[in-house]
Amino acid sequence: MSETLKVPTMAEYIAQGKSPEVLFWVGCAGSFDDRAKKITKAFVKLLNKANIDFAVLGAEESCTGDPAKRAGNEFLFQMQAVTNIEVLNAYDIKKIVTACPHCFNTLKNEYPSLGGSYEVVHHTQFLKNLLDEGRLSIQGGQFKGKRITFHDPCYLGRANNVYEAPRQLIKKLDAELVEMKNCRKKGLCCGAGGAQMFKEPEKGTKDVNVERTEQAIDVKPDIIAAGCPFCNTMMTDGVKAKEKENTVEVLDIAELIAKAEDL
Amino acid sequence: MTLLSNVLFAIALIIGVGFFIKNIKKLRRNIKLGNDIDVSDNKKQRFKNMALIALGQSKMVRRPVSGILHIIVYVGFVIINIEVLEIIIDGIFGSHRIFKFLGTFYGVLIGAFEVLAALVFIAVVVFWLRRNIIKVKRFWKSEMTSWPKNDGNYILYFEMVLMSLFLIMNATDISFQDMQSGNIISQYLTPLFSGLSLTTLHIIERSAWWLHILGILVFLNYLYYSKHLHILLAFPNTYYGSLKPKGQINNLKSVTNEVMLMMDPNADPFAAPAEESDNDVPAKFGASDVQDLTWLQLLNAYTCTECGRCTSECPANQTGKKLSPRKIMMDTRDRLEEVGKNIDANKGVFKDDGKQLLGDYITSEELWACTSCNACVEACPVSIDPLSIIMEMRRYMVMEESSAPAELNNMMTNIENNGAPWPYNQMDRLNWKDQ
Secondary structure, eight states, X not given: XXXXXXXXXXXXXXXXXXXXXXXXXXXXXXXXXXXXXXXXXXXXXXXXXXXXXXXXXXXXXXXOSHHHHHHTOHHHHHHHHHHHHHHHHHTTOOXXXXXXXXXXXXXXXXXXXXXXXXXXXXXXXXXXXXXXXXXXXXOOGGGTTOEEXXXXXXXXXXXXXXXXXXXXXXXXXXXXXXXXXXXXXXXXXXXXXXXGGGSOOOSOSSOHHHHHHHHHHHTOOSEEEESSHHHHHXXXXXXXXXXXXXXXXXXXXXXXXXXXXXX | OHHHHHHHHHHHHHHHHHHHHHHHHHHHHHHTTSBOOOOOSOXXXXXXXXXXXXXXXXXXXXXXXXXXXXXXXHHHHHHHHHHHHHHHHHHHHOOSSGGGGGTHHHHHHHHHHHHHHHHHHHHHXXXXXXXXXXXXXXXXXXXXXXXXXXXXXXXXXXXHHHHHHHHHHHHTOHHHHHHTSSOTTGGGTGGGGTXXXXXXXXHHHHHHHHHHHHHHHHHHHHGGGSGGGHHHHHHHHXXXXXXXXXXXXOOOHHHHHXXXXXXXXXXXXXXXXXXXXXXXXXXXXXXXXXXXXXXHHHXXXXXXXXXXXXXXXXXXXXXXXXXXXXXXXXXXXXXXXXHHHHHHHTTTSOOOOXXXXXHHTBOHHHHHTOOOOOHHHXXXXXXXXXXXXHHHHHHIIIIISOOOOHHHHHHHXXXXXXXXXXXXXXXXXXXXXXX
């Protein structure tokens, strides 16, 4: 299955004296989490198909520091940031694309004042641009007429005001985009942000991901579309908790498009 | 007699305004207990934000019912206060309706005030019903008991009484009613007073006039003790509100200095600290008390009017966790007031009272429940940022107390050791490619 994936590293590029159009920042989830790895591969398939000149850092990539910062460990965050910036600057990186809104937010907003300024885009924005430039085409395929609801990742939506790119991509699938009670600016968190992903929730009456999944199920979707590996995990768990895994699928936007293209 | 009332009026005015100014000075002093923060950039955008959000109430109408009712009260309050100018001039010089010379225009003016007064009265009654009879959920959260609950109602009673007094004052003013101009609402109240002697009417009219202006002065001074302070502070607060993307959390300068020193290969690890650092208080990372916050965060706390839109949008609160962003702001203000009183009682110097914001007001359980989703920040109609306070306090818990939950310590150890929140080898980061 992996035989077709072309994933060059920055080191390989530099060895050939070339530089790629864009660096794909895979992120920790995208590198290590079994579910998120599928998103990473789906995105790479699309990059390959569109013949994008991209590279990854591979073993030279390290956590952006987002979960440490949100947990309050500013020291560890800045250590990570400065180390990463050293690598990025050494490779003279200009543009970064990532499928993780947390990496996206941190690289875009919190690295510049530490010496790392890059053009950072979320993979939904990147794909949308490829589409607009005619470098990628999207067919509805198996998703034609399907009800798809989009769960806004907090770090893409409210944090950075990106609401439309993922939605426009869904519409291109000839699918029926249905909105949850809370969407866009009022989107309800999946419960993973602010380092919650790595700890048990505080005592309460319900888990946040279950609350959000209920909102999603209320609009009777075939697919819950996500744009963040952590949201993906939380919503998948929520769907399981509601015993809907046979009727509702949780998929990243990149996976939707790759599947529609039979990649 | 008139002279006496003029003098009495002037004294009331001086006391009312003087006491208010005294409290505003205290307010300023308390806010300035916070750390400095540079907000001198992009004045144009800041004025625009203030014009749209505070003056234009743009975020209020996101909830149309309370938003539109609020606009009525807000517009009414601002415009009707023009009438106060006339009252003050009349009060000092013993004149009666000094602006009457404006003729028809005066009628139009007072007519507009009357209509607004009636609308404000109705809106305030609806607000009261929403709070006390319909029991809108956000007004009945656990932090909304005792004073905060009463405060909300007192404000509504104040406004009902002030509006009524204004209309009664007009209704019992015979010369004004005889003008047949501007008495749009009060003419319907006049029959209530029919059959009363002219003297009685005059006494009622004078009483309403006095109670109205005294009520305004009392209300003005009530502000400092009340959540209602937002009518003033919403303006500076929206002006100074963050212009950055909501996802951006500030990078601590004090930490950057340390990190840069560590990363600098030429730094001498055994170097003696610079001379002047002898008197320096070592930088404290994060916030455990109000003095560790910025003045903007403290201004945020005084601006909060406890509407609870933040808390009603908070995913943690919605799912039964203890965290309530509104409570974060209320606690910050309560503690700041306590610190302020402490300073007053100790001749201008804060004396350690063995208390702090963290633990005595805000518990770690509340702070750790936050998902940093920014729903509270987005919901606030006056640009308050509860998340920044939560983050600042987490920083203190982690960097000064090392009191993070064990799972988070594991996550951070992993990042330190292998550059990922999970215990995977950094060398394996590209393995997905061949799996």
